[in-house]
Amino acid sequence: MSALVHRARRVDPHAVDALAAAVLALALILEASLAQGVSDRLATVLFAVPFAAPIAVRRRYPAAAVIGISVVLLLQEPFHGQLDLLPTSSWVLGLILCGYGAGACLELRPSLMSAGLALVLLAVDQLVEIYLTDVGGTGGWSGALVVLIGFFTLPWLVGRFVRERNRRADAFAALGARAGRDRERTVDDRPRTAGHHRPQRQRDGRTGRRRPAVAPVRA
Numbered sequence: 001m002s003a004l005v006h007r008a009r010r011v012d013p014h015a016v017d018a019l020a021a022a023v024l025a026l027a028l029i030l031e032a033s034l035a036q037g038v039s040d041r042l043a044t045v046l047f048a049v050p051f052a053a054p055i056a057v058r059r060r061y062p063a064a065a066v067i068g069i070s071v072v073l074l075l076q077e078p079f080h081g082q083l084d085l086l087p088t089s090s091w092v093l094g095l096i097l098c099g100y101g102a103g104a105c106l107e108l109r110p111s112l113m114s115a116g117l118a119l120v121l122l123a124v125d126q127l128v129e130i131y132l133t134d135v136g137g138t139g140g141w142s143g144a145l146v147v148l149i150g151f152f153t154l155p156w157l158v159g160r161f162v163r164e165r166n167r168r169a170d171a172f173a174a175l176g177a178r179a180g181r182d183r184e185r186t187v188d189d190r191p192r193t194a195g196h197h198r199p200q201r202q203r204d205g206r207t208g209r210r211r212p213a214v215a216p217v218r219a
Helices: 002-010 013-034 041-057 062-075 092-104 108-131 140-196
Strands: 201-203 210-212
Touching (some): 013 041, 041 092, 062 092, 062 108, 092 108, 092 140
């Protein structure tokens, strides 16, 4: 079990993100090409790759990733793309991963700003689908709330919780390490301190008893 955990820790998380982006892009392309009920397959296929690409950089550039994936969803609307209307709803994995990354990889202020902007873009996208486009299956306001809250806001909140927990764990670990170094330094100093104050004694030639050494008197 420990060997498995050690190997898992050695895996490059950036490589995992790149693999996840490639797998999601391929899944979206295949579903857009083969699924029933997709009215504009070409537009949906073309937007699949730029939609999944931000997942690959969600740790290095979390703000750009979460905003970029929201922009792609909005830009597909004038071209009648249907990424968010595919039957399996696999596209929500992109929102979940990028939303979590924005919460877990950024400080509070930039995290709030990037997530807020992405949320506005997603809300506009949902409004366009409900009131302006002629594609069906949007789910109305209930579906929009599921997307905005369940697939974006909740993952972001989980990311914030994990970041705060890790920050506190690191702070306690640093405090414990500092206390340990202080204890070691105190223990190392005790023998030297005791040795400096140990009196030296000499043996008295007449009585055979030890007597304190007397420092020579300088003229």
